[in-house]
């Protein structure tokens with residue numbers, strides 16, 4: 001790790017934040033394991049409501065594992081630390097309770113259910129309370145999904161599938177959206193389309209953590225950046241600071 005890039009925490013409260021300064025979402029010194037493998041090694045960060053955070057770092061840095069820990073999947077297992085969302089203790093929840101509390105993880109592999117139409121995929125996302133957006137609102141926001149509502153979802157283009165998984169998250173009571181590599185495997189022209197979806201999520205004021213290999217694309221949208229290396233946070237600051245710091249971009253982000 002480059003010394004000058006030791007974890008840097010922005011002093012004071014970001015502009016426009018409430019006077020109390022209590023973050024909407026907080027990860028405090030989390031440690032998680034796949035079996036005996038110690039993977040997330042003391043990660044901490046705070047996010048204010050409505051912020052978009054780019055969680056970046058090289059392959060194997062621990063980005064997916066951090067998202068999975070936040071979403072409280074069984075693996076990796078959280079053994080130490082706290083995770084708070086709007087006053088709720090996620091660290092003492094299992095994944096279904098975390099989902100109920102408003103954490104929606106969109107994994108890299110998207111997990112669209114084969115054999116089901118677009119609409120059936122949406123219906124399935126609302127089998128458990130609490131519900132989020134009504135379908136009418138979803139279809140108004142994503143007219144392309146309305147057109148394809150009767151189509152088998154796995155036969156749609158990658159960008160449309162990405163739209164569907166974001167729509168599925170909106171159909172739940174969404175407080176924190178976790179996007180793992182939404183641009184993965186998509187052609188550059190399609191990436192622009194997904195960028196519009198994520199920018200839309202930002203306009204809606206939904207607090208989002210986006211993990212991306214395409215760091216530049218993520219930083220363009222993000223307010224804040226967190227860089228992981230060797231499964232620990234090595235930088236926290238504004239997205240602008242990262243884009244302006246050639247050494248940081250080169251060392252950790254291959255841009």
Ligand SMILES: Nc1ncnc2c1ncn2[C@@H]1O[C@H](COP(=O)(O)OP(=O)(O)OP(=O)(O)O)[C@@H](O)[C@H]1O
Pocket residue numbers: 034037039057058059060061062063064065066
């Ligand atoms: N199921 C697993 N069992 C054991 N080790 C795992 C498992 N999944 C990931 N790891 C290890 O945990 C470390 C972090 O992996 P993780 O997938 O979180 O990284 P990442 O930053 O998301 O990487 P990438 O950019 O490749 O997606 C890696 O060393 C990886 O080999």
Ligand SMILES: [Mg+2]
Pocket residue numbers: 063064065
């Ligand atoms: Mg990953």
